[in-house]
Each structure stands twice: as structure tokens, then as C-alpha cells.
Amino acid sequence: MSYHVLARKYRPKSFSEVVGQEHVLQTLSNALTQNRLHHAYLFTGTRGVGKTTLGRILAKCLNCETGVTAIPCGKCNACISIDAGKFIDLIEIDAASRTKVEDMRDILQNVQYAPNNGRYKIYLIDEVHMLSGHSFNALLKTLEEPPEHVKFFLATTDKQKLPITILSRCLQFNLKNVPVEKIQAQLKNILTQENIPYEDSALLHLAIAAQGSVRDALSLLDQAIAHGANTVKNAAVNSMLGTIEQDQLFKLCEALAQKNTSAIFVIINELSQLAVDFTYVLDELLTLLHRIALLQTVPNCTIASWENLDILKNLTQQFSKEDLQLYYQIGLMGKRDLYLAPSQKIGFEMVMLRMLAFKPESLNNPLIPAERSPVPAVVKPNASQPICNIVAPISSKEKPITIPPIKAEQPDLSFYDELLPHSTPKPKEHVLTTKSSPSTQQNYQTTKPQEIKFETKEEKPLNLHDILPALGVTGPTQALLKHCVINKYDQETIDLLLEPNQAAFLNSKHVERLNQAFSNYLQRPIRVNIEVGKPNLETMANITSRNNEQKQTAAQNSLAEDPYLQKIATAFNGKIIQETTSAI
Template identity: 45%
Template sequence: MSYQVLARKWRPQLFSQLVGQQHVVKALTNALEREQLHHAYLFTGTRGVGKTTLARIFAKSLNCEKGISASPCGVCDACREIDEGRFVDLLEVDAASRTKVDQTRELLENVPYAPVRGRYKVYLIDEVHMFSASSFNALLKTLEEPPPHVKFILATTDPQKVPVTVLSRCLQFNLKRLDREQIESQLRHILEQEKILFDEQSISLLARGADGSMRDGLSLLDQAIAFGGGEVKGTDVAVMIGTIGADQIYLLLEALANSDGRRLISLVAEMAERAADFSNALQELLAMLHQIGMLQIVAEYEPDEVYDPDRLHGIAQTLSAEDVQLFYQIVLLGQKELALAPDPRSGFEMVLLRLLAFRPDQPEAAPGESSGSQAKSQPVEGVKPVAGKSTAVKSATQPTAKPSATDDPSDWEGFVNAMRLGGITSQLAHNCSFDSWDGQTLRLTLDASMKQLRVGQSEKRLLESISRLLGKEIKLLITEAVPEDETPAMRQKRQQQERQQEAEAKLKSDPLVREMEERFSAHLLTDSIRPMDEPGG
């Protein structure tokens, strides 16, 4: 017996079997049940989401011998012939192979004639956007006044290339990309029905590799079954599609967080030995940075189940929110440029080195602080800096040196900067002032006007960061009151105001400015004045 590929064996035969696309199924089902049928339909969407499958089910619903219905019987001659691709009144056309206007006219010549077997003659034109302008004009005439026994179903992955005159004569349905959970559920169901052993890691990897396409997911599943000798295992799937394991991405991010260039390059060498797909590695890195970014901003966020939440939380604590956002942007751009690199490995290495070279050196700005935080390139272990060169990713003056960590948090602002916090945790720390430290218990006063910062896990993360810097477990007591001493946020706001006042005073006393005021009755717009150490200054 010849083997039938899973994409064909498990192609849906009824609307109820279609994965996702409920919004389209509902509309078509209602139209069929009420027999309110349009003469032309346009299905749009990316590859493998069910456009052709949906069209064939719709053709069966129209021509089932038991009557027009949203649930065709599937056993009559018309239903079986449509399923087998030999129904004479279903004309499937690939527009990419019939771009000439003469071929289109030849196709449409038989439109006026009645169906041979069915109730309706159905024209299914796939990738209709490939038609030439002349072919569209020929089709348009037929779409304007079609015979009652003809239905047109057009399918395309690029609706922008379909003329608006054609679009306006069709009911348009946009099929969505399938999400990972939908693909995972269908793959799991198929493997259980086929009685094939599998593990959850393999399902997750295959669904991610499908990239929103059920057809691609089933093709990968076929390949995985063959690769695993009748079983589907996560380790085999990872090798088959060149997926980088989550452990490797954790290690890359940890090396980045520690600015360890030597470790980073060593990890890339290990990946190259396993013939890793470096484009896929960048995708995995982006996915994990997204999870970390969500953890930093949304306190109650639950990470995707494929990730280790403890390791994600650890990296989220080590990297600032600014780091994560910049990393994501650089990796996203690097992914687009990877194809231009001399080879994938060198392109991947340069993306990682760029992450190190442009990593911000200052913690996230506290409330009241200027948004123009400073950034510079840092010394990276194992990577030799270029003498006499400095790199900046933002408009800023020479950055100040990063305070070194101490065993005494009484220098609270320096201590906070040394922790390199991000998000709400950083804001909480910047709005506290030091009270006392006895070697075991640290007491802080939180500006009562900023008590809303004690949300989610911000206080817990602050305690973990302090303990990590001190190298031991401590107790943290935070009291809400009006601080007796300035908090770092208050100090930064005061210093910013002082710099602003100084800048205004210098301009007002400038001879040229005074001359312009006297000669032209001009006056200074103080809102436009910025100190020299701020963006726009």
C-alpha cells in the first residue's frame, strides 16, 4: 500500500474539522444554511492556513446530492469526487501557470454552459494575484454578470496585487495565521490517532517551526517521523530542523549579562560544531528576550511553558529593561542582515558582539529624571577594544564612571546604580532613602507619594538584588513616609532643575541674546532651553 502524506490524509473534509478560521466558517455556514449565496468569494491568507481546503469544502456544500448544506454528507458521488479531485464541475486553476490573457479567455469560455454533474459550476482560482492586467480585465467582465449556476472562489497570499475592481465584486475573507497552541493541539491529536510515540518537546518544536502554517507543520511532522524511525522525539526534531535548545540561549544571555565576550564566542563555536541554524538561533533569542521583557514590565506575567521560569527570572534581574529593549532591536535588525554576511556564523557572531559593544552603561532613569539616559561601549572580557575609539548609541555627553559595589549600602545611590536594576524595581529603589543597616537588616524609607511602586514582585526583586550584591541573605524593611534624606530620584530631579536654571541664567546673560532682545524686542522661550548634558541641549 502506498504511503499517503499526513497533509493529504488529514486534510479537513468538513467545516467542523478545520483548525482555526472560525470567523470564516461561521459566515459561510450561515450563508449556506440560509442559501444566501454570493457569486464570488476571495480567500486571503499566508501559505498553509486552509484557503484551498476551505474552497473545496464550500464546493462540496454547494453540490452535495443531499442538498445545499453546511454539513455535506461526504459519501455521495459528488462529495467523493470532489475529495478525490475529479469532480468535473470543480475547475481548479493555478493562476501562476495561466498568466496569459488567451489562457484566461479560454478558461472562461465555458462559463455560460450549465454544470455537467453538479448543482453549480465552481471555479477555484489559486494565487489569483499572479494574473496579468489583461487577464484580470477578462475575469472582471465575467464577475460583473455571472450566470446563476456559476460560483467563483479566488485564493491569494497577496491581496494587495488584486485590482480593486475585482475586490469590490467579491466577498473577502481573511484567513488568520494559526497560533502555536492550535498547531500543537492538532499535531498531538494526529500522533495519538496514528499511534506514534512522541514527547511534548517535539510537539513544541514542530509547532514553532511551522510558523503559523498547518501544512508546514504536517510536512515537518512527516519528516520527523521518518527521521526518528517511527517515533517523534524532541532531541531528534531539534537536530532535524537545526533548532537551538533553550539551554544554549540561556547561556548566551547569561554571557551577555556578564559582558563575557570570551564565553560568548566559545558558545558560538559549540553551536557551529552541532551544525546549528544561526538564523533560527536569532529567532530563539528574540523569543526569549520577549519573555524576559514581559517579565520585567508585567509583574504577574506567566512565561511560556517551554521556558524555565527560574532561569528567566534570574536573567530578568541581571539585565536592565533598557538592556533588553536594546538587545531586541539589535537582534531584530541583525536577523534581516544575516543573509548579507559572508557566512551565517560570522554574521551571528557580529550580532552578539554588537550587543556587547552598544550595551547601555547607566541604569534606567528614575521618575523625574531626564529621559536622555547616557550610553557607552563597555570593556568586554575576551574582546579587545579599539584604541582611541568610543561608541555611543544615544545623544549624550561623556558618561560618568559606574559606581563600584560595596558591602555597605549606606551610600544608597551608588549601591542602587551598582545593582543595575530595571523597570518598576529600579523606580522603587530610586525613590527610597537609606535609614539603617546592621549587617543583617536593611531599613529604607519609601517616598509616600510613590507608594504605588510596591506592586507585584518589585519589592521581592529588590531584596533579591540587594542580597546578590552583598553575597548573603538579608532582611529588607521598607517604611512609607516623607524621607528625611533625599532619595536618588529626588536628588536627580533637583540636579536636573539646577542645571536647567543655570542654562537659563547663562543664556539670559549672554551679550548676543541681550542685544537681540533690545534690538528686535525678542524674548527667550524658556521651555526650549535644555542643559548641554541633555538630548537637544
């Protein structure tokens, strides 16, 4: 008897045999039992997830001699010949090899004739996105008004390439990648039927390598059976896939937890001799770190396919949460750059060294001096600020790298830092006054913008710039607010002063929104009054535009002083057109 590849031998013959895709099966079964049939179905999804298989099963459902059914008998002539690929009324077309419009016309010229044997004449067009534009047009005419006895099943891996006119005439089914657990179970099922000995972890590796495609998994299984001389063992599968044994992965992880560099390098050398794919090793390491992190946070969270749970739980004790996050991030970045390394092994070694070179320090570590933030943030007392300090363990005397909290959509105010004297801040004044003095009344303040202090001790100074993100105003209202400064402020009202050139944009809607926003932010009813007048402090819009101007001037100066540009300008008798320059 001739040998059939597993993917063909175990191709599902009914909906119940299909692996995964429950959402599609349910819909199709219901449509069949209720006899609500569409004339065109489109199956989309990556390779090997069952698009054409579903098409063939559906063809049986429609043509089975027992009647239109969700459970075809599998015994009648129609069912048997469809299974054998010999049913005359199921016309399978590979669009990839028949892209021309003449081909499509040939195919469609028989559409109007009644089916020979079956109830319906079915056109199953695979890789339909490969058709030419004219072919799509030819198909479209038939697809619009097909005869009663015709059904179209289209399958594609690339739905984006289909014209919208085709998409809108089809009932669409998006087939998902099949989960690893389901593929593994299917492999197990097949090997049991075939009486072939196997190891569970070997099947897991095959299922992962198949990346959601059942057909790929079965092809890999065929290959593994041949490679392992009629067995599917872990070692053989690992050598076939270039993957790594779980034991070695755990050892690597343990050495990482203990920061044992020499042990790590022994393992890397062993792996290198087995000619493993280090991209895969890094992937596996990241997967393991993810599982450990997950188990640390949610101890009851386990997935059926996770093996060696005891070892995993043991590893959760050996890593700190911060370490896990850092290692994961470094691994992820390392994976991105791995192909740039002189060799995969070198790249992997550097990733491991980088993991050991840095370690996160907790926020409250007294050894880390707090870096002064460019502009002291005035925020709600309970607002949390993410701060991450990273120091190299061997150079604790060196200044640590401190990443200050980042706020979205704020203008760069770092120039304030240069203007401020580097001394301890003055004690807080409790007088209702702006910070401007008579001598600077006509000029803009050069210290912190628009900070106003109040008599109440509990209230922190309200700084428009700092609270803007938390206010939640957007669009024109936010734009208007950026041209305002706070003039006066008490428990119930906020008086804003709007720049005169923005007066035309002021209306009651903005005031209403600001009433709401400030009331929400301060958690009490607030009435906002907006007056038009020249503010004695810089508005946020002023600061941004001044900042941009400074950058632009600096950019233009640097271009003007560039010796190469000067040489070019002299040689070609040219000049720099200032309007075309912009700061970056």
C-alpha cells in the same frame, strides 16, 4: 496500501476540522445557514493557510445532496467525489499554468450550461493573480453577471496584483497566518492518531519553522518522521532544522547575564560543530530576551506554548530591565548585518561581544557628568524627557556618550551653542522686560530667541520655540505662529507680534485656535492678541531660514574650493550653476 503525505491525508473535510481562521468560518457558516450566497468569493492569505481547502469544503456545502448546509454530510455521492477530487461540477484551475486569454475563454465557454450532477457549477481558480490582463477582462464579463447555477471561488497569495474591478465583485476573506500554538496542537493531534512518539518541544520547533502555514508544518512533520525513523524527537528535529536546543539557549542566556565571555564562546563553538543556523540562534535569543522582559514587567503574563517557565522566571532575576532592552536592540541590529559578516559564526560572535561591551547607566548616576544641552529647554515642570546614557564599562574615565533629548520638528539651533559663552548661567531676573538692550534694539538678538521673563516666580519664561510641539497647533496656524514673537504676556493675555509680510494670512480662525491651544497648554483661560509689526527678536521662521541660508552658503563655498571640481571646470571650461546646488 500507498502512503499519503500527511498534508493530504489530514486535509480538513469540514469547517470544524479547519485549523484557525475562525473569523472566516463563522461568516461562511452564517451565510450558508441563512442562504445568503454570493456568486464570487475571494480567499487571500499566504501559502498553506487553507484557501483552496476552504473552497473545496464550501463546494461540498453547496452541493451536498442533503441540501445547502454549513455541515455537509460527507457520505453522499457529491461529498465523496469532491473529497476524492473527482466531482465533475467542481472545476479547479491553476491560474499559474493557464495565464493566457485563450485558456480563460476555453474554461468559461461552458459556463452557461447547467451543472451535470450538482446543484452548482463551481470554478475554483487558484493563484488567480497570475492571470494576464486579457484573461482578467474575459473573466470579468462572466463575473459581472454569472448564471444562477455558477459560483466562483478565487484564491490568491497576492491580492495587490488583482484588478480593482475583480476585487469589487468578490466577497473577500483574508485568511490569517495560523498561530504557533494551534499548529503545535494540530501536529500533536496527528501524531497521536498516527501512533508516533514525539516530544512537545520538537513539535514547537516545527510549528515555529512553519511560519503560520499548516501545510508547511505537515510537510516538515513528514520530513521529521522520516529523519527520526518514525519518531519526532527534539535532537533529530533540531539537526534537521538547523535549530538550537532550548537547554543550550538557556545556558547562553545565563552566560550573557553573568557576562561570562568564555562560557559564551564555549557554547558558540559547540553550536558551530552542530552546524546550526546562527540567524535562527539569534532569533531564538531575541525571542527569549523578549519573554524575559515581558515576564519582568508583567509577571502573570504567560503563553501556553512557553516552556520551562521556572528557568524563564529565574532568568528574570538575573537581568536588569535596561540590560534586556540594550541586548535586544543590539541583537536586532546584529541580525540585520549578519549576512554581511564573513561568516555567520563571526557575525554572531561580534553581536555577543557587542552586548558585553556596552552597558546602560541609569539617569541619576553621579559618575556621569551631565552634557550641556544646546538650547536649555523650557517645558512644563512635569514633562519627562527621555535621556539615554551609554558608557563602556572598562573605560569609565573616558567621556560618556550622551544622547540629548530629541524633539520632533524643531529647527537645528546648534549654532546658538557656539555663540553662548560656556559659563554658568546668570541668576534669574524677575523684571518684566525683553532681553534686548537699547544698543541692539535695531538688530536681532543673537542669544536665546524670544525669551521673556516675568515677575511671578512660579511662571517659567515662555519660549514659543520650546512649547510649539506641546501647543498642538498644526498647518497654517502653526506656520503663522512661526512668524510671531511674544511681545507681552500676563496671567490672562498673550500679545503676539506678527511679521508685517505675513499680515495677509492673519484671520480670526487662527486667533481662535491659538486661544484654545494656549489655554489648554497653560491650563487657564488665555486670550491671544496678534498685532502686526516688526519684531525686535528673531521669529522661528527667521531662524530656520537664516540657518538654511548659512548651510547653503557653506555648501557653495565648499564646492567652489573643491580642487577636483576646479580642475574639471578648467578642463571643460565650465562653471558651477549655484541654483542647482543644495546643502545636505
